[in-house]
Amino acid sequence: MSDLFGCPVHVLRLSGYLLAVGTALLIVGVTAAYGFDRALSIPQQVLAHSGVILGPTLLKVGYVMRLLAQHNLRKLNGEVCCAIA
Incomplete structure (x- = not known):
């Protein structure tokens, strides 16, 4: 777990995934909860x-x-902090 949060590049990539999933979940949730409420x-x-x-x-x-x-x-300041394989 420390490998994941030890490198800012990995944290930046994970944050992008969280932002995308959160946006998708919000859009699907609002659409389903308020658009199709009678059918659910x-x-x-x-x-x-x-x-x-x-x-x-x-x-x-x-x-x-x-x-x-x-x-x-x-x-x-642009130094390499972790190796990405």
Whole structure:
């Protein structure tokens, strides 16, 4: 786990994935929860509304991780911090 968070490049890549998944989850959740609410059963509506909650959460976590990774990359001043294989 320390290999993943030890290198700002890896954190930057992970933050991009979190931002993409959070955006997709938010869009799908809002569309399902408010666009197709009459066609969904109660468990499906609960799942759609939880997407409306979890999507922005992933967006916020991904954004903060991106800011931290960019800050750490700026502190390294272009030095190689990790090997990518």
